[in-house]
Amino acid sequence: MNSPGKTSLVFSPDAAMQKVRAGLGRRYRAERRFRRFGLAAILLGLLFLALLLISIVGKGYSAFQQTWIALDIVIDEQQLDPTGQRDPAVLATANYGALVKDSLRRMFPDVTGRSEKRQLYGLVSGGAAFQLRKLVLNDPRIIGTTQHIRVPANDDVDMLMKGHIDRTLASSRRRLGDDEIAWIDRLADENRIGKSFNTTFFTAGDSREPELAGIRGAVVGSFLTLAVTLLLAFPVGVATAVYLEEYASRNHWTDLIEVNINNLAAVPSIVFGLLGLAIFINFFGIPRSTPLVGGLVLALMTLPTIIIASRAALKSVPPSIREAALGVGASRTQTVFQHVLPLAMPGMLTGTIIGMAQALGETAPLLMIGMVAFIVDIPGGVTDPATVLPVQIFLWADSPERAFVERTSAAIMILLGFLFLMNALAVVLRRRFERRW
Amino acid sequence: MESIMAENETIAGRIRIAGPDTKQTGEDLSQEISETVGEITVSNPRMTCRNVNVYYGDKQAIMDVSLDIGKNQVIAMIGPSGCGKSTFIRCLNRMNDTIDSCRVSGDIMMDGENIYAPGMDVVPLRARVGMVFQKPNPFPKSIFENVAYGARIHGMANHKDELHGIIETSLRKAGLWEEVKDRLDQPGTGLSGGQQQRLCIARAIAISPEVILMDEPCSALDPIATARVEELIDELRERFTIAIVTHSMQQAARVSQRTAYFHLGRLIEVGTTEQIFTNPRHRLTEDYITGRFG
Numbered sequence: 001m002n003s004p005g006k007t008s009l010v011f012s013p014d015a016a017m018q019k020v021r022a023g024l025g026r027r028y029r030a031e032r033r034f035r036r037f038g039l040a041a042i043l044l045g046l047l048f049l050a051l052l053l054i055s056i057v058g059k060g061y062s063a064f065q066q067t068w069i070a071l072d073i074v075i076d077e078q079q080l081d082p083t084g085q086r087d088p089a090v091l092a093t094a095n096y097g098a099l100v101k102d103s104l105r106r107m108f109p110d111v112t113g114r115s116e117k118r119q120l121y122g123l124v125s126g127g128a129a130f131q132l133r134k135l136v137l138n139d140p141r142i143i144g145t146t147q148h149i150r151v152p153a154n155d156d157v158d159m160l161m162k163g164h165i166d167r168t169l170a171s172s173r174r175r176l177g178d179d180e181i182a183w184i185d186r187l188a189d190e191n192r193i194g195k196s197f198n199t200t201f202f203t204a205g206d207s208r209e210p211e212l213a214g215i216r217g218a219v220v221g222s223f224l225t226l227a228v229t230l231l232l233a234f235p236v237g238v239a240t241a242v243y244l245e246e247y248a249s250r251n252h253w254t255d256l257i258e259v260n261i262n263n264l265a266a267v268p269s270i271v272f273g274l275l276g277l278a279i280f281i282n283f284f285g286i287p288r289s290t291p292l293v294g295g296l297v298l299a300l301m302t303l304p305t306i307i308i309a310s311r312a313a314l315k316s317v318p319p320s321i322r323e324a325a326l327g328v329g330a331s332r333t334q335t336v337f338q339h340v341l342p343l344a345m346p347g348m349l350t351g352t353i354i355g356m357a358q359a360l361g362e363t364a365p366l367l368m369i370g371m372v373a374f375i376v377d378i379p380g381g382v383t384d385p386a387t388v389l390p391v392q393i394f395l396w397a398d399s400p401e402r403a404f405v406e407r408t409s410a411a412i413m414i415l416l417g418f419l420f421l422m423n424a425l426a427v428v429l430r431r432r433f434e435r436r437w
Numbered sequence: 438m439e440s441i442m443a444e445n446e447t448i449a450g451r452i453r454i455a456g457p458d459t460k461q462t463g464e465d466l467s468q469e470i471s472e473t474v475g476e477i478t479v480s481n482p483r484m485t486c487r488n489v490n491v492y493y494g495d496k497q498a499i500m501d502v503s504l505d506i507g508k509n510q511v512i513a514m515i516g517p518s519g520c521g522k523s524t525f526i527r528c529l530n531r532m533n534d535t536i537d538s539c540r541v542s543g544d545i546m547m548d549g550e551n552i553y554a555p556g557m558d559v560v561p562l563r564a565r566v567g568m569v570f571q572k573p574n575p576f577p578k579s580i581f582e583n584v585a586y587g588a589r590i591h592g593m594a595n596h597k598d599e600l601h602g603i604i605e606t607s608l609r610k611a612g613l614w615e616e617v618k619d620r621l622d623q624p625g626t627g628l629s630g631g632q633q634q635r636l637c638i639a640r641a642i643a644i645s646p647e648v649i650l651m652d653e654p655c656s657a658l659d660p661i662a663t664a665r666v667e668e669l670i671d672e673l674r675e676r677f678t679i680a681i682v683t684h685s686m687q688q689a690a691r692v693s694q695r696t697a698y699f700h701l702g703r704l705i706e707v708g709t710t711e712q713i714f715t716n717p718r719h720r721l722t723e724d725y726i727t728g729r730f731g
Contacts, residue, residue, distance in 0.1 A: 250537060320574040326535060328587040328640060329564035339576065 056416075060409025066198035066211060067153040067161045069124055069187060071103045073132060077144045086140050096136070097129040100151070107192075108183060119180055125152040127212040152200065153193065155210040155403035157184060161195060164402060175402070201410065205376045206392065210403030213396075215411050217378050221291060221371075221386030222360060228295020228382055229302060229359050234352055236299075237306030241348075244307075245314040246336045265304035272301045273368025281369060288370035292382040297365050302355040309351020313344035346433030353426040357419050363390040389415050474719045475708040479507035479695075483648055483678040484529060484566075489543035491524055491533065498524045502543075502704045504697060506648065511670060511679045513693035513710065515686060517725060520699040522682045526650050529680065530566040531559050564591055567641035571653040573633035575625035575640070580617050583625040583636055584608060587644040603643055611639035612669055631662025638669065642677070649673065651681040655688065667692050686726060690714050698722045 011019070077084065080094040101121050105111070111120050128151035136143060156175045159165050161184075171178045187193040204214030248254045276297035280286045286293045317340050325335040371391045379386035387395075389411065396408040478485075482505040491499035499521045506512055506529070514522040524533065531552060533539045545552050552562055564587075575583050584604045587593075594600035604621075608614040613635045617628070625636055634654060641649055651670070655663040670679060670692050683689050689696055690710060697707040698721070706713065706722040717723040 320570065320572060321576065323532065323535070323570060324574040324576060324637070324640075325586075327530070327532065327563060327568040327570070328590075329560050329567075329644065330586075330590055331560050334590060343577065 056409050056412050060406055060411075060413050062162050063201060063406040063410035064198050065162070065195045066200060067158040067193065067195050068150040069153045069157075070148060070150050070192040071100065071107070071124070071128075072146055072148055073099050073103045074146045075099060075132075075136065075143050076102075080136065080143060086143075088137065091137055091140065092133070094133075094136075096132040099132060100124060100128045108186075116179065119177070120183065122154055123157055123180065123183060125154050125211045126209060127152055127207075150196075152211045155401055156180075157193075158211055159402050160184065161193070162406075201407070205378050206374060206387070206395075207376060208374075210399075210401050210407060213404075213407060215389065215392060215414060217375055218387050218389045218392035218411070219414075220378050221294075221375075222388040224291035224379060224382055224386060225294040225298065225366075225388055226356060226360060228291055229298040230352070230356060232295060232299035233302045233306055233355065237303050237352070238310050238348055240303075241307050241310030241314060242336060242341065245311050246332070246340070261304050261307055265308060268364075269301055269362055270364040270368060272297050273365030275300065276365065276369045287383060287385070289373050289375070289385045289387070290383050291379065291386050293369050294366050294371060294386075294388065295382070297369055298359040298362060301362065301365065302359050305355040305358065306348070306352050309354070310344070310348045313347025313351070314340060316347065317343045346429060350426045350430045353422055353429070357422040357426075360422070361390055361415065361419060363388075363394055366391055367394075389418075473503070473704045474706040474722075475712075477504050477704070477707055479505045479510075481508045482506060483508045483547070485544075485546045486529075487544045487546075489525070489528060489541065489545060491521070491528060491542075492540045493536070494538040498702050499528075500702045502699075502702075504704060504707060506678060506680055507695060508678050509674060509676075510695060511674050511681060511693040512695040512697060513689035514680065514682045514697050514699060515684070515689050515725070516699035518684070519701075521702040522699045523652050525699070526652055526680055526682050527568075529648070529650055530563050530568055532568065534559065564644055565646050566648045566650060567644065567646035569634070569637050569641050569649065569651045569654050572657050573630060573637050575628070575633050575636050577624065577626055579622045580625050580628075580636060581621040584640050584643045587640060591644055593644060607639040607643040610642055610673070611635045612665060613639055629662075631658050631665060634658060634662070634666060635669065638666070638673075642673070646677065648678045648680065651679065653682050653684060656684065663688075686714070698725065700725070 009016075076099060079098055080096075081087070081090055083090070101117075104120055104124065105117070108120055111117055131151055132149065135147070135149070153161070156165070157180075160167075160176055160181070165174055165176060167174075167181065176184075184193060200212060201214045203216055204212060205217030207213040244254060244257065276293055280293045280296055281288050286296075321339050321343065322335055325339045326332075330338070366388055371387050372395070373385065373387070374395070375385050375387050377384070393408055393411045393415065396404045396411065484506040486505070487503045489499055489502045490497065502525060514526060516522050527533045528541055528545060529552075533541060541553060543553075547562075547565070550557070576586065578586075581604060584607050585594075585600055588600060588603050594603055605614060605618075608617065613632060616632065617623075617636075625633065628636060634657070638649075638654075655666050658666065667688065670681065673679060681689075681692065683692075693710050695707065696710045696713040698705045698713065698717075698719075700721050706717060706719045708718075712718075713722065714726060717726055
């Protein structure tokens with residue numbers, strides 16, 4: 001209750017308004033400047049992202065096509081199965097390479113001389129023999145017939161067809177000499193050479209020959225490793241978060257645990273690889289380079305991420321829900337598992353998916369536990385030797401053959417595709433379950 | 438001061454004014470409030486509290502309060518903000534256990550047992566002493582599930598028909614049945630504020646408690662919803678014992694039979710509602726009721 005004479009204003013309303021108007025221009029200019037900076041930052045980031053994607057896709061898209069050469073192969077019974085008994089053991093070990101070479105000689109009868117013939121045979125991939133073997137073993141009735149088969153071309157031929165070999169260079173400086181190029185041109189005239197979708201890339205395991213190399217082994221290995229990681233990290237992480245958040249009393253020990261968990265989230269991942277090497281492989285004797293030990297190492301690495309995300313999700317459940325449940329006579333465990341956990345689950349799942357996406361791209365710890373080996377077989381279980389996609393990329397990037405350059409980029413595209421899908425799934429889940437109360 | 442004195446003399450009855458000044462500090466207070474004024478005991482108590490002290494860490498929030506909660510009665514706890522009435526009522530069903538730094542001493546007896554005895558199981562206690570909170574907090578589940586949850590976990594219904602019966606009865610008693618009977622599977626959070634609070638009351642009475650504690654149940658509601666809830670409290674009185682904390686003196690006067698006045702953690706005065714509001718015996722009670730502070 002002030003007396004009317006005493007006022008608490010510093011300025012008269014008009015003077016105040018003048019001051020406000022005078023400052024407005026500066027304020028709006030500052031805001032515009034800030035918005036421009038923000039926009040520029042976003043555009044710069046997008047530019048770098050575009051450069052990255054364009055360079056990878058530009059190098060990698062050609063890997064999705066593979067050159068084939070059509071051969072008429074006479075499946076000579078005398079070569080394969082002289083006794084005519086169709087014994088699988090005999091058929092399995094017969095010399096199919098000879099049949100392939102025969103068909104090539106027949107197509108180019110003017111090629112004589114040993115080194116020239118070797119060059120001719122080198123047009124076709126070494127896998128042609130294995131392809132023929134598979135056909136014969138599948139259906140022995142084709143023995144004695146002539147088959148028109150498309151076999152994969154050698155990787156140098158593939159590179160020529162894709163335009164990566166410069167025809168204008170001197171013959172000795174190219175991977176393919178003039179002879180070979182002449183033969184290839186003749187094949188092209190006869191429509192016996194072409195490109196088709198590279199299914200081998202997706203169905204085959206690793207190989208020293210680029211035209212026979214595929215990512216299937218790495219993808220299956222990644223999948224098995226991630227499965228082990230998820231099975232170990234998710235229950236342990238969620239249970240730890242629930243215990244620390246709902247049951248543990250707040251004292252020195254729990255503070256210490258929380259600090260340690262936060263620190264572990266920042267430890268370089270290669271340290272976990274060293275830990276896995278020292279304890280899981282050397283002490284426990286788990287076979288190296290298996291999805292089992294890879295999953296164990298990645299689980300340890302992902303655990304802090306899941307625990308931190310789960311604790312945040314649990315903290316975000318309003319205390320009124322807990323009070324309501326306790327007030328009706330629910331025990332603490334019933335309150336946590338029947339009320340709090342279902343409401344916190346979306347946040348926990350999001351954190352887990354992000355953790356899994358991180359684990360999918362991890363290379364360093366897995367190199368430590370031996371996944372750097374050259375594995376051709378598709379792993380059948382968690383105790384079979386395996387490799388993972390990022391390690392496969394690392395190994396191919398080291399290989400000298402030209403054809404591996406495009407395959408490395410293609411594998412990177414596949415890996416980025418998986419990561420993008422996983423993160424998109426996390427975003428979709430978060431949106432869908434937001435604010436259900 | 439003089440005008441207030443004159444006002445007091447015109448109110449019928451005897452008035453004992455404990456001190457000469459209207460403004461007093463905390464130290465003077467403890468001198469004059471050595472004992473609660475009025476009858477803390479009742480003939481038929483449901484719960485009895487003796488020498489209850491509550492500490493939040495080093496700070497003492499409730500100082501030596503003794504009070505009986507009468508059976509099939511409504512007792513209202515009034516007092517200025519921060520006087521400890523919510524803290525006290527939360528002791529009665531041990532909801533203060535959820536607060537880490539809170540310590541309770543004293544005896545709170547129900548059916549001859551001290552509810553703070555070391556071996557006491559809190560779960561059946563809370564099934565017998567239910568609670569309705571200030572802000573309506575239905576579970577983010579369907580209306581049916583909200584009311585059924587308590588009955589389910591305490592195993593009160595053996596099969597579906599019994600459960601449906603319990604839910605219908607509770608919703609009818611809470612005055613909500615007609616409004617929601619066609620949409621029992623819709624989320625409880627989709628109801629209006631007043632309906633949500635009545636849902637929470639239905640949830641509390643579905644497990645047939647003996648005492649219902651209400652911590653300012655109408656403070657988040659509009660006047661019409663408030664009136665409905667007050668009507669409801671009056672009807673529930675026949676079956677349940679109710680303790681209600683309220684910052685509205687009009688509500689306390691309308692709804693309760695006994696009233697307890699708290700001030701800075703002490704129980705100053707307790708008595709029948711009519712006596713407290715027309716003839717308060719302690720000066721502090723009278724100051725609060727006449728609106729001098731609070």
